[in-house]
Amino acid sequence: MRGRPLLYTSYEADxxxxxxxxxxxxxxxxxxxxxxxxxQLIPGLKWLGSNPWLVVLGQALIFAIGALGLNILTGLAGQxxxxxAFFMGMGAYTAAILGGETxxxxxxxxxxxxxxxxxxxxxxxxxxxxxxxxxxRVRGLYLAFVTIALVFIGDHIFRNLRNVSxxxxxxxxxxxxxxxxxxxEEPLLAVSSDGSWFGIxxxxxxxxxxxxxxxxxxxxxxxxNIARTRLGRAFAAIRDRDIAAExxxxxxxxxxxxxxAVSSFFAGVSGALLASFFGSRTPESWDLVLSVTFIAIIxxxxxxxxAGAILGAFFVVMVPRLVENFTRxxxxxxxxxxxxxxxxxxxxxSGANDFGLIGTSVxxxxxxxxxxxxxxxxxxxxVFLIFEPLGLYGIWLRVRNYWKGWPFSY
Amino acid sequence: MNKELLARSRGMIVLLVLALVVVSCGGDGGATxxxxxxxxxxxxxxxxxxxxxxxxxxxxxxxxxTFDVGVTEDTITVGLLADLTGPFAPLVQDIVAAQEVYxxxxxxxxxxxxxxVEVIVEDTAYNPDQHRTKYEAxxxxxxxxxxSTGSPQTAGVIDLMLEDDIVAIPLTxxxxxxxxxxxxxxxxxxxxxxxxxxxxxxxxxxNTFEEANGAPPTWAVISFPGEYGQDGAFGAKYAIEQLGLxxxxxxxxxxxxxxxxxxTEVITGIVSNAPDVVFTTVNPTNLAVIMGGAxxxxxxxxxxxxxxxxxxxxLDSPVAPIIDAAYVQPGYNVAWGTDVPGMAPLRDAMLESxxxxxxxxAFVVGWIExxxxxxxxxxxxxxxxxxxxxxxxxxxxxxxxxxDGLAPDQSYSPPDDPNSYVTxxxxxxxxxxxxxxxxxxxxxxxxxxxxGGTTGSDLVExxxxxxxxxxxxxxGACFRP
Numbered sequence: 001m002r003g004r005p006l007l008y009t010s011y012e013a014d015x016x017x018x019x020x021x022x023x024x025x026x027x028x029x030x031x032x033x034x035x036x037x038x039x040q041l042i043p044g045l046k047w048l049g050s051n052p053w054l055v056v057l058g059q060a061l062i063f064a065i066g067a068l069g070l071n072i073l074t075g076l077a078g079q080x081x082x083x084x085a086f087f088m089g090m091g092a093y094t095a096a097i098l099g100g101e102t103x104x105x106x107x108x109x110x111x112x113x114x115x116x117x118x119x120x121x122x123x124x125x126x127x128x129x130x131x132x133x134x135x136x137r138v139r140g141l142y143l144a145f146v147t148i149a150l151v152f153i154g155d156h157i158f159r160n161l162r163n164v165s166x167x168x169x170x171x172x173x174x175x176x177x178x179x180x181x182x183x184x185e186e187p188l189l190a191v192s193s194d195g196s197w198f199g200i201x202x203x204x205x206x207x208x209x210x211x212x213x214x215x216x217x218x219x220x221x222x223x224x225n226i227a228r229t230r231l232g233r234a235f236a237a238i239r240d241r242d243i244a245a246e247x248x249x250x251x252x253x254x255x256x257x258x259x260x261a262v263s264s265f266f267a268g269v270s271g272a273l274l275a276s277f278f279g280s281r282t283p284e285s286w287d288l289v290l291s292v293t294f295i296a297i298i299x300x301x302x303x304x305x306x307a308g309a310i311l312g313a314f315f316v317v318m319v320p321r322l323v324e325n326f327t328r329x330x331x332x333x334x335x336x337x338x339x340x341x342x343x344x345x346x347x348x349x350s351g352a353n354d355f356g357l358i359g360t361s362v363x364x365x366x367x368x369x370x371x372x373x374x375x376x377x378x379x380x381x382x383v384f385l386i387f388e389p390l391g392l393y394g395i396w397l398r399v400r401n402y403w404k405g406w407p408f409s410y
Numbered sequence: 411m412n413k414e415l416l417a418r419s420r421g422m423i424v425l426l427v428l429a430l431v432v433v434s435c436g437g438d439g440g441a442t443x444x445x446x447x448x449x450x451x452x453x454x455x456x457x458x459x460x461x462x463x464x465x466x467x468x469x470x471x472x473x474x475x476t477f478d479v480g481v482t483e484d485t486i487t488v489g490l491l492a493d494l495t496g497p498f499a500p501l502v503q504d505i506v507a508a509q510e511v512y513x514x515x516x517x518x519x520x521x522x523x524x525x526x527v528e529v530i531v532e533d534t535a536y537n538p539d540q541h542r543t544k545y546e547a548x549x550x551x552x553x554x555x556x557x558s559t560g561s562p563q564t565a566g567v568i569d570l571m572l573e574d575d576i577v578a579i580p581l582t583x584x585x586x587x588x589x590x591x592x593x594x595x596x597x598x599x600x601x602x603x604x605x606x607x608x609x610x611x612x613x614x615x616x617n618t619f620e621e622a623n624g625a626p627p628t629w630a631v632i633s634f635p636g637e638y639g640q641d642g643a644f645g646a647k648y649a650i651e652q653l654g655l656x657x658x659x660x661x662x663x664x665x666x667x668x669x670x671x672x673x674t675e676v677i678t679g680i681v682s683n684a685p686d687v688v689f690t691t692v693n694p695t696n697l698a699v700i701m702g703g704a705x706x707x708x709x710x711x712x713x714x715x716x717x718x719x720x721x722x723x724x725l726d727s728p729v730a731p732i733i734d735a736a737y738v739q740p741g742y743n744v745a746w747g748t749d750v751p752g753m754a755p756l757r758d759a760m761l762e763s764x765x766x767x768x769x770x771x772a773f774v775v776g777w778i779e780x781x782x783x784x785x786x787x788x789x790x791x792x793x794x795x796x797x798x799x800x801x802x803x804x805x806x807x808x809x810x811x812x813x814d815g816l817a818p819d820q821s822y823s824p825p826d827d828p829n830s831y832v833t834x835x836x837x838x839x840x841x842x843x844x845x846x847x848x849x850x851x852x853x854x855x856x857x858x859x860x861x862g863g864t865t866g867s868d869l870v871e872x873x874x875x876x877x878x879x880x881x882x883x884x885x886g887a888c889f890r891p
Contacts, residue, residue, distance in 0.1 A: 052547040059543065104891060169636025169667060170891040171538075171562065205546070278539045280566055282636075284668075285538075321547075324533075361510055362494055362531060363503040365766060370494045370533040 015228045017221070034213055038206030054205040056321055057314075061212040062273045064313035067297040068223045068306065069266020074295070075304035076232055077259035078239025080140065082291045083131075083147030084267050086154035089286030090127050091120035091268025092174070092275040093164050099175030099276075106172045107163050112180040117272055124268025125261040132257035139242075151288050158283035171282035174275040177208055208277065215273070216310070219266060224306045226262065235259055236304075300384050302391030311392040319380065320373050327358055327369040475523060477796040479574070480553030486521070486787060486796070487528045488513070489552035491544055491567075492581075493559040496536030497667075497693065501721065501772050502559055505581065506531055508756070508776030509556060511763045516784060523791035534559060538566045549574055554801055556783040557581050557776075561637035564597060571596045575798045577786070577805050579779050583607070583717070583742060584637045586887035588828045595825045598786075598805055600778065601742035601817050602833040604638060604691065604716050605888035606879045608645025610836050611740050613876035615687055615714050616653055618738075627686030627712070628656045632676050632700065634692055635663035637891060642691030642716040644888040649878050659683040665692050665700070677703035680711075690715030694724055701729045714738040717836075722771055722865035725843055726852045734843035741837045743778055743817035745771045745867035750815025757862045765857025771865050778817050785811055818873045828886070834879045838871035 008014040018024045033042065037057075040049040047053060066088060073079050099116035100108030135146055158165045166172030179189035191211045194204050202210075226232050234255050237245035246252050275281045293316065301312020333344035349356030349366030359366030367375070388394050480487040490509065493502045513527045521527055530552060532544040541563040549570065555578035558564045564580050564587075571578060578597050585606070586592035587599035602610075612629070619627040631646050633639035643662040650657050659679045666673070673696065680688055681704055688704075688711060690697055697719050713736050720739050724730065744750055746769045747757070756777045760767070789804035790796045809831070810819040821831035846866025854863035 051550065055543050055546040059539075166891065167635055167663075169562070169634055169639065169663075278542055278566075279569070280538070280562075282538070282562065361764075362492070362506045363767065368494065368503075373533075374495060 017224055017228070031217075035210065038202060038209060039200070049206075051203055051205040054203075054209045056318060058205070058209050058212050058277060059274075060314045060317035061209070061216045062270055062277055063294075063297065063317055064216050064310045065219050065273065066267055066270030067294055067301065067309040067313045068219055069263045069270065070294045070298055071304065071306075071309040072223065072226060072235070072266065073259050073263035074298055075309070076227060076239065077235035077256065079135070079256065079259060080144045080295075081135075081147040081260075081263070082144050082288065082295065083150035083154075084263075084294045085286045085288065085290035086147075086150040087124045087128060087264040087267035088271025088274065088290065089154050089158055089283075090264075091124040091271035092281070092286070093158065093161075094123040094268065095120040095272035095276065096172060096174050097164060100173060101175075104166070104172070105163060106166050108175075110175070110183055112182060113175070113178065116175060117269060120272035121265040121269040124271070125265040128260040128262075128264030129257055132260040133253075135260060136253050136256040147291075148288065151286075151291055154286060155284065158286060165283040168283055171280050171285075173280045174272075174278075176279075177211060177273075177276050212273065212277075215269075219269070220306055220310065223266075223309075227304075227306060231255075231258070296381055298391075300381060300391050302393030305393045307396070308391050308393035311396075315392060320377060323373045323376050324369055327372060330358070475791060475794050475796050476800070477553075479798055480551060481525070481796045484525050485528050486523075486525045487530060487552045488554055488556045488783060489548045490529065490531045490557040491534050491541055491548075491555060491559060491563075492531055492557055493536040494531070494533040496534070497695075498536060498559065500723070501770075502581065504767070504770040504772035505557065505776035505779070507764060507767065508760070508773040509780045511759050512777055512780035512784075514763060515759050522784065522787050523796070527787075529556075534563060536560055536563065538563050542567055542570070545570055549576075552576070553796065553798065554783060554786065555579065557779050558597070561586075565593075565637065568593050568596060575802060577798075577802045579783055581775070581779070582638065584887070585641050585884075585889070586637065588832045588884070589886040590826055590828065592887050592890070595806055595822070596802070598782070598822055599833075600782070601820070602836055602879075603888075604642035605645035605648075606832070606834050606875075606882065606884070607716055607740060607742070607836050608642045608647075608689065608691070609649040609879040609882060610834070610874075610876045611714055611716075611738070611838075612646050612649035612655075612689060613653065613878050614838060614871065614874075615712070615738050616649075616655060619686060619712070623686075626653070626655055628658045630659035630661065630680055630683060630685035630688045631657060632659075632661040632665050632680070632688060632690050632692065633663060634665050634667050634696075637889065638716075638718070639663055639665070639691045641887070641889040643689075646689040646691075648882075648888075649876075652878055658685045665696055667693065667696070671696075671699075673700050673703065676700055677707065680704045681707040681709050684709065685711055687712040687714060690719045692719050694719065694721035698724060698727050698729045701732050705729070705732055710736075712736050712738065714740070716740070717742055720841075722841075722846070722867060723852075725841060725846050725866050730843050733841045737841055739839040739841055739867060741771075741839050741867070743774045743813070744815065744837060744869065745839055746773060746865045747862055748815075748867075748869050752814030752816035756816075757856075760856050761862060765855060767856055768852065768854050769856055769859065769863035769865055771867065774816055778813060781813060781816075782808075782811065782820060829884045832884045834875035834882075834884075835873040836875075837869060837873050839867040840870045842866045842868045 008019065013019060018027055037045065037049045038054060040046040066084065070081065070084050073081050095116040097107060098109055098111045098119055099113065100106065101110055102108045131150060135143055138146055159168045176192040178187040178191055180187045191207050192204055196202065197207065234250045237248065237250050238252060238255055242252055297312035297316050298309060300315055302308025330344040330348055333340045334348050347356055347358055349359045356366055358372050359368055362368050384391060390397065490506060492506050493499055510529060513529050516522065517526050530548050532548055534541040534544050536559065541560065545567045555576060558578045559581045561582040561584040564578065564582060572594060579600060580587050580597050583601065583603045585603035587597045588603060616626055629650050631643050633643040640663055647657065661676050661679055665676055677700055690713065701713060717740055720737065724733050747753065756773065760773060785808065786801060786805040789807065790801040793800060793804055806822050806825045809821045809823045812819055818833050818835045820833065823831060843866060845864055849859050849864045856862050
């Protein structure tokens with residue numbers, strides 16, 4: 001019976017995290033590649049392991065944790081929420097109070113990360129449970145409106161709690177990503193300074209990347225376990241038809257509240273990590289745009305799947321930078337000779353009379369790189385929504401299925 | 411599988427291939443734009459190599475200059491962290507365009523110390539997170555930052571800049587940049603700051619008002635929260651207090667920096683308290699909203715404020731008549747087209763390279779940033795040390811650098827005594843709607859308008875420092891967040 005795709009002989013095998021040997025090997029390889037990325041060992045991927053890119057990847061990892069949280073609520077339980085930024089902000093300020101420093105008009109207790117990071121999640125989760133009763137009474141578009149309200153309530157609270165947030169336009173600082181036992185000077189595990197781990201010299205960026213990667217893996221396993229067990233099936237039942245779910249004995253109110261709580265826990269942790277990663281933030285940064293970004297991540301990646309949420313986060317964070325590099329590359333090619341130079345010249349607009357789309361200066365004629373970036377980004381989201389509702393995960397499924405039956409595609 | 415699905419999957423494969431192309435190109439781009447410093451070992455090796463060079467060959471031109479990050483035998487890389495898609499984009503795009511023109515001009519004239527200047531422009535969208543990520547993206551490539559947009563954004567990367575021992579020219583006039591205890595001289599302030607400007611403006615406007623009306627004015631101060639708004643408000647309120655004037659409405663930090671806020675509270679406060687003059691530390695969009703709202707409710711007082719409150723493009727807006735009649739416009743540098751010796755090279759260069767652009771006061775700002783950056787790099791080259799530390803040391807020796815009338819002289823020395831070197835003077839302009847409209851208004855281009863066009867800013871008072879600003883003991887930032 002070995003080696004037959006889609007043939008499972010036990011329930012355990014069917015719901016296993018990595019149900020086939022191929023998947024286990026592939027995941028192993030992926031993890032090795034991901035963890036060794038900063039060492040720049042693989043020829044084609046060295047650029048990704050450079051410090052500037054590790055910062056981008058670090059942000060993507062944090063966004064992935066937040067996206068996994070929204071995925072539980074929106075992807076699994078089917079509750080559209082635009083309040084994600086509010087829960088992230090709640091988590092971030094919990095972390096700031098517990099882990100931050102007192103001074104410059106803000107309070108902070110300088111507690112270690114093993115207190116402030118879980119607390120960020122727990123406080124956000126408790127608030128999630130608090131707002132759940134109002135949210136479980138409405139569905140669809142109405143729920144979206146209720147959760148939008150959360151963002152504005154949060155905005156008002158964050159702006160006015162000056163001794164917590166530092167006030168609008170000013171902001172405050174967050175504790176660095178350092179693992180300490182208590183308040184000692186030398187951290188147990190120094191994440192935010194250059195140094196060596198296991199005898200390998202690593203930059204601060206590399207260490208933060210590895211630390212965050214570890215956290216993401218933990219959260220991804222957590223997410224996957226929710227999705228493939230009783231809880232996940234209850235969420236899916238509510239998503240697909242809530243009345244039918246209730247008839248089957250799924251307690252809608254408590255499961256919806258639970259979905260809010262778990263989702264908010266992820267959001268709180270993600271918000272705390274984001275603020276800590278960038279060091280300081282202003283209260284107006286936890287806005288609707290941030291919430292919408294997470295909705296975009298879920299939609300682009302593919303709602304309801306663990307891999308989709310992570311892929312979406314990487315896509316949304318990395319694509320703008322890739323597009324910038326692409327236009328920059330065009331500029332360099334245009335100076336050379338050959339076919340590529342001709343293509344680059346065709347696309348670039350160097351003067352008022354030159355044909356092309358992208359201008360070589362920051363301001364007319366032609367669009368600037370950065371305008372193209374915004375346009376392309378928007379276009380990609382539209383294309384995904386129209387052509388690939390399953391998102392990046394859907395593309396992956398197609399590619400995989402194509403090769404599964406190759407050369408007999410159909 | 412039906413036809414529709416087939417077509418769809420084909421489309422997806424095309425998209426996937428495109429995505430792969432983009433990704434792989436991104437890889438190439440990342441690799442090629444990194445000017446040889448992704449591996450730290452290389453960078454640290456470079457200076458030792460070059461320090462040994464003179465003993466071997468003294469004949470090689472430029473070979474007697476030591477350098478590390480961002481400088482090679484034939485190039486110097488300059489970085490700009492600019493808001494190209496955020497709220498200040500129209501202004502910053504002009505500033506960057508002027509810098510590009512300046513560096514092209516310098517490169518055509520053999521560059522600096524025989525090296526061509528390469529410019530890396532990164533878009534920060536006025537977002538502190540993006541500012542930090544973009545700084546990380548260019549930190550291993552550039553010798554100096556010739557522009558960093560925004561106060562909180564720039565403050566957010568001070569720790570990184572100190573790690574790199576790099577200097578940056580800020581596109582913000584926060585008084586903290588001249589305070590060594592705030593930035594350890596890593597951010598090199600341009601001209602004066604919001605705080606001292608506030609003192610000068612209040613003193614100047616109070617004097618002219620008293621001359622015209624026989625009695626001193628009452629004031630209102632409205633501002634954004636944070637390093638910009640409250641720094642400017644500090645200076646204005648300090649002057650109002652020192653001059654013994656009455657502050658009838660204090661809206662420090664009450665204006666919200668979002669464009670869609672109706673600002674009802676602030677407008678009502680202005681109208682009901684009826685001050686003679688309103689001092690504003692906001693942005694042009696908010697200024698237009700507040701001015702328009704107050705005028706509709708019958709307010710007829712005078713207006714003034716910090717430089718970034720105003721933009722000549724307001725002369726295209728419905729509040730243009732109020733701007734023309736009642737706005738006193740200060741300036742850190744002269745406006746486009748002002749008759750000073752330093753304007754001719756700028757105008758000629760812009761005429762030659764970018765006659766298609768419409769005239770803008772922001773060109774002067776970009777030109778000044780580039781000129782001081784050039785001076786710093788030239789001094790470093792002359793001293794034979796173009797390492798980042800050498801560049802910083804060279805910058806901190808600058809005393810009385812002359813902009814040929816474009817702006818007051820600039821000094822950074824001695825670095826631990828800001829009270830002795832901080833720039834205290836501003837100029838005063840009068841917005842002239844008639845002249846602006848006559849020249850063609852928004853339709854002007856540098857190439858077609860007479861004399862390069864005008865932004866409608868008439869110089870009424872050349873650079874001066876008032877009594878209060880001159881006497882103010884500047885030992886540190888006026889406003890500390």
